[in-house]
Amino acid sequence: MPMRVVSIEGVEAEVEQGGTRLRARIDLVENVKVGDYVLVHAGFAIQTLDEDEALETLRLLEMLGMGIQSTPD
Amino acid sequence: MALRWVSEFRNGRVAQRLIERIAEIADRECTLMEVCGTHTMAIARFGIRQMLPNSVRLISGPGCPVCVTAQSDIDRFIAIGQVDGVVLATFGDMVKVPGSQFSLRDARTHGIDVRVVYSPFEAVELARQMPDREVVFMAIGFETTAPGIALSIIQAENERLRNFFIYPANKLVPPAMKALLSFDDVRIDGFLCPGHVSTIIGMRPYEPIATDYGKPCVIAGFEPLDILQAVLMLLVQIRSGQAKVENQYRRAVRPEGNEAARRLIDEVFEPQAVEWRGLGIIEESGLKLRRKYEHFDARLTFDVQVPQTKEHPACQCGEILRGAALPTDCKLFATACTPDHPIGPCMVSSEGACAAYYRYREVSLS
Amino acid sequence: MQELIKSLFLPAFANELLSPLSDSAVGEFDGCKIAITTDAFVVSPIEFPGGDIGKLSICGTVNDLSVAGARPIWLCASFIVEEGLQMDTLERIVNSMHRAAYEAGVKIVAGDTKVVSRGNCDKLFIVTSGIGLVQADLSAKRISVGDAVLVSGYIGDHGIAVMSKREGLGFETEVESDCAPLWSLVEALLNGCKTLRCLKDPTRGGLATALHELAEAANVCIEIDEDAIPIRPPVMTACELLGIDPLYVANEGKLVAVVSADEAEVALNIMRSHALGRHASIIGRVIAEPKGQLVLRTAIGSRRLVEPFSGEQLPRIC
Numbered sequence: 137m138p139m140r141v142v143s144i145e146g147v148e149a150e151v152e153q154g155g156t157r158l159r160a161r162i163d164l165v166e167n168v169k170v171g172d173y174v175l176v177h178a179g180f181a182i183q184t185l186d187e188d189e190a191l192e193t194l195r196l197l198e199m200l201g202m203g204i205q206s207t208p209d
Numbered sequence: 210m211a212l213r214w215v216s217e218f219r220n221g222r223v224a225q226r227l228i229e230r231i232a233e234i235a236d237r238e239c240t241l242m243e244v245c246g247t248h249t250m251a252i253a254r255f256g257i258r259q260m261l262p263n264s265v266r267l268i269s270g271p272g273c274p275v276c277v278t279a280q281s282d283i284d285r286f287i288a289i290g291q292v293d294g295v296v297l298a299t300f301g302d303m304v305k306v307p308g309s310q311f312s313l314r315d316a317r318t319h320g321i322d323v324r325v326v327y328s329p330f331e332a333v334e335l336a337r338q339m340p341d342r343e344v345v346f347m348a349i350g351f352e353t354t355a356p357g358i359a360l361s362i363i364q365a366e367n368e369r370l371r372n373f374f375i376y377p378a379n380k381l382v383p384p385a386m387k388a389l390l391s392f393d394d395v396r397i398d399g400f401l402c403p404g405h406v407s408t409i410i411g412m413r414p415y416e417p418i419a420t421d422y423g424k425p426c427v428i429a430g431f432e433p434l435d436i437l438q439a440v441l442m443l444l445v446q447i448r449s450g451q452a453k454v455e456n457q458y459r460r461a462v463r464p465e466g467n468e469a470a471r472r473l474i475d476e477v478f479e480p481q482a483v484e485w486r487g488l489g490i491i492e493e494s495g496l497k498l499r500r501k502y503e504h505f506d507a508r509l510t511f512d513v514q515v516p517q518t519k520e521h522p523a524c525q526c527g528e529i530l531r532g533a534a535l536p537t538d539c540k541l542f543a544t545a546c547t548p549d550h551p552i553g554p555c556m557v558s559s560e561g562a563c564a565a566y567y568r569y570r571e572v573s574l575s
Numbered sequence: 576m577q578e579l580i581k582s583l584f585l586p587a588f589a590n591e592l593l594s595p596l597s598d599s600a601v602g603e604f605d606g607c608k609i610a611i612t613t614d615a616f617v618v619s620p621i622e623f624p625g626g627d628i629g630k631l632s633i634c635g636t637v638n639d640l641s642v643a644g645a646r647p648i649w650l651c652a653s654f655i656v657e658e659g660l661q662m663d664t665l666e667r668i669v670n671s672m673h674r675a676a677y678e679a680g681v682k683i684v685a686g687d688t689k690v691v692s693r694g695n696c697d698k699l700f701i702v703t704s705g706i707g708l709v710q711a712d713l714s715a716k717r718i719s720v721g722d723a724v725l726v727s728g729y730i731g732d733h734g735i736a737v738m739s740k741r742e743g744l745g746f747e748t749e750v751e752s753d754c755a756p757l758w759s760l761v762e763a764l765l766n767g768c769k770t771l772r773c774l775k776d777p778t779r780g781g782l783a784t785a786l787h788e789l790a791e792a793a794n795v796c797i798e799i800d801e802d803a804i805p806i807r808p809p810v811m812t813a814c815e816l817l818g819i820d821p822l823y824v825a826n827e828g829k830l831v832a833v834v835s836a837d838e839a840e841v842a843l844n845i846m847r848s849h850a851l852g853r854h855a856s857i858i859g860r861v862i863a864e865p866k867g868q869l870v871l872r873t874a875i876g877s878r879r880l881v882e883p884f885s886g887e888q889l890p891r892i893c
Binding site for chain 2: 137138140153154161163164165166173175177178179180182183185186187189190192193194196197198200
């Protein structure tokens, strides 16, 4: 579940999605900023979500949905 | 009710179109393995299996951390809990797994102090709060869980915390995938590779599976559209006779993975041969503490007698974990073995194939 | 627990009122139809967002009577107090019980208190029993193929609110328990809806277990649409984080209603114009097969069986 970083305090961040909050360590990921979405696993953010890539995947899915023959490279 | 980066990937209309595209190109029998337990759960929960053409078979793999933990490790962990002064700390999923004599939950009634933690740092915190006790954390999980455990070890080392230990039982996914391909009773035409593990290890560790074994690999996210797209990508590869590593879960998985996390694993652990339930001993498929951190190893610190390991003779968790049997093939499934009275670990864990099949039985579309 | 009921209590106490094992026993005495029920409350923590064990002990019993079509009138309450419980905590809980009872229109007419030494109970346990006057027959047998299924609002709020306060689960949420006495909503439905077949409160075991029980009792299949089930975003997030299914999470102020298909909109409007049913939704329908089962039509169009709750909900790790 992607969670949005609300605030950062040292190696800890408060992350949120839809009104549920969690504290997560962020020392496994580099350059995390407030507003980023991160994937949290067992108390640790393990990766930041690349929103451009997410939008690209959705665009591709829409295209597939419209019957345009295309697969990701 | 939209959840950002979740709801978008559950669109029913796009799912229908993807299914149609899959049906168009599924021109031969093929068996795809979803390696990860979280995929198993998502596939069951969204009823994805029944939406695929009959020729496309999805089987579950050894990707549930609790399920692949060897019975002997569970028994030894429980035995360590019987040592005076020891507190066992574990992720919640582990608590109900049957040991040879009793589960961790029942261990409480035998006077063993078992605490459920959400993160390894909570186990470190327990050790801080109870300086006169020894806290032993059951370190299970794959490459996703290992960096956090490594960090907790480093922290405990920096604080000179001498009453914190781990029971090292972490496992590595790519060696197990290779091992699966050596079993005669399993045919796998392509892998849905685990999304979260891949955020750490990236794409490269799957390369030998594609090049040496000729099996297509697609790293997949966990929403229904992710899984359907990844299935489509695998079928495209299979139909064109290709075998390469592709990344469907690009929003979360960088090709190079998470180097910082890998450095942490490497600082604290080194690979070793370990036993997997159902798969036996696999070379370089587990993590042991490096010599520098060996004093955190509960197995070396607590010399305990472990009773003879006993597994239920009819339990097919082993076959199920390597994709050689479906949960429904097991005689115990939904009769003697249920989530209330689990006999094998695959019925216990929320990520276990049997639990997923039990909770989310599909009905035909009519 | 089900096993214990079936193997020990039922054979020992069997009689025609107990044997159906419904939420309330309904019987006739001297021409007067009454419903009676009892429930023990051991929730931990005893105070949680949106309620406490006291309010819960009133709502739980009042709601069991209400969904049996009975107007709750009298309640008994017994308290088992652990030595050392703060007096002001107990006061808050008793006041909250009083408010809930007032709101529900019931009187607490008898009670008992025992204090036990430390460790012999967890802070406070409450047992309530209640009597109601039956206004309508709402047994599951009345359900028939073609009927519509409604839920009175967001599901899973209570369970998630309580779990958020438990140690070790590691999350916080804005969700509050939905704990509320449902009689006034039931009364509105009874007055405005001619074909109200059956009601049920989806408490422990959640919506899935409640609907499954109805399908079994009526020997029909209930089919629900995933997209139509109202779930708050924070509840969805918490469930995803914990690896649990919101269909199994407890509610304490919701009801499920089965009505004829042509009165579905009427029932929906009655619910939505009541404070406790603003987010009501038509979530499914009664079909013939497979009998005794609950079927979910998922967001992506597949269909699967939903089993009643079993096992324990444990946080997932991977």
